[in-house]
Amino acid sequence: MALVVQKYGGASVANIEKIENVARRVIKAKEAGNEVVVVLSAMAGETDRLIQLACSAAAEPNGREYDALVSTGEQVTVTLLAIILNRMGYKAMSYLAFQAKVITDQAHKKARILMVETKAIKNELNKGTIVIVAGFQGVDREGNITTLGRGGSDTSAVALAAALNADVCEIFTDVDGVYTTDPNICNKARRLNNISYDEMLEMARAGAKVLQPRCVELAKKYEVPIYVKSSFADEGGTLVTKEDEDMEREVVSGVTYDRDQAKITVVHVPDRPGVAARLFTPLSEHNIVIDMIIQNVSLEGYTDLTFTVSKKDANEASRLIREVAKDIGAARVEVDENVAKVSVIGVGMISHSGVAAKMFGALANEGINIMMISTSEIKISCVVQAKYTELAVMVLHDAFGLEQKP
């Protein structure tokens, strides 16, 4: 008997009819002879609504209360699914995080799962019960409710699958798999049959929305195969797994973009030891994540330093940087929010040269100026003007021949 964890996102549980559709899919897996654990998100739009309520009550709501509030959307969907499965004649039980013992650290709004105590769940599975767990939420060691960050129910599902040693974690969503790029931007985008954890991780980090990066990290660590599928169609799907010899090592397997970027430049920075540390320490103290950093070659003892942050952090980051800039004698700070990051990703890059040249050439042919570049073993990212995002994605998709393969 296989153990299957199935996760359904907000669009799949948006109303009673859709939850009935989920119930039928769950029953199908159960009737096929599997033990089934289901993880659900809140109804589409519900978490946004709850966040708005919290933020209209106070500009900076207390983290503990915020998490207790915004996690309630999942309580609604898991109980409704249990009620519907019961009505359809199946044994089913809902579990909130404190009941399923999804233990996290205390970092409210972005808690990390430390462990899942599976005893209670296993007991119920042994009795033939369909177990339904609220995604997105956890509980710290003191019993406070926490949440895992937006899109966190994917992570809940993989954590449960890892803890239960499940055979597969199926993530049902409103698209039928992982594509070479966003099909909403590029109509030549092609669904991938499979992709390695490393590529999926880079894609998620570089802006692909289909899976939360942390969920892929966990899946990789515990080698949980993830199957991304559509909750509305039976065909398709993409398997995210460990890289093996059968997998084609594509030079480039995907093109992603991220509009959530702001570029900050500190102009005419005195070039001496300790300056970069002084500039970036206040940012880290305020939990601002920095993506790319470049520093120009020093000319006559001065240099320019440019970095990118998420748009939501741009104001705070530039305020903090302006304070330090004044102290260290830099000339000024410039902020540009009209930028985006486009990236090409592929494991084959490790053993192929010329990928960067091809990428830069394709962008240059369209007159797209590259403002910043960063690379990893399997990724090349360029910051460009935001208005070129779609064009850049399309020309890169073409340049690397991503539409052609069967």
Ligand code: ASP
């Ligand atoms: N409901 C949460 C959110 O909207 C978690 C999730 O859907 O994964 O972010």
Ligand code: MG
């Ligand atoms: Mg989601």
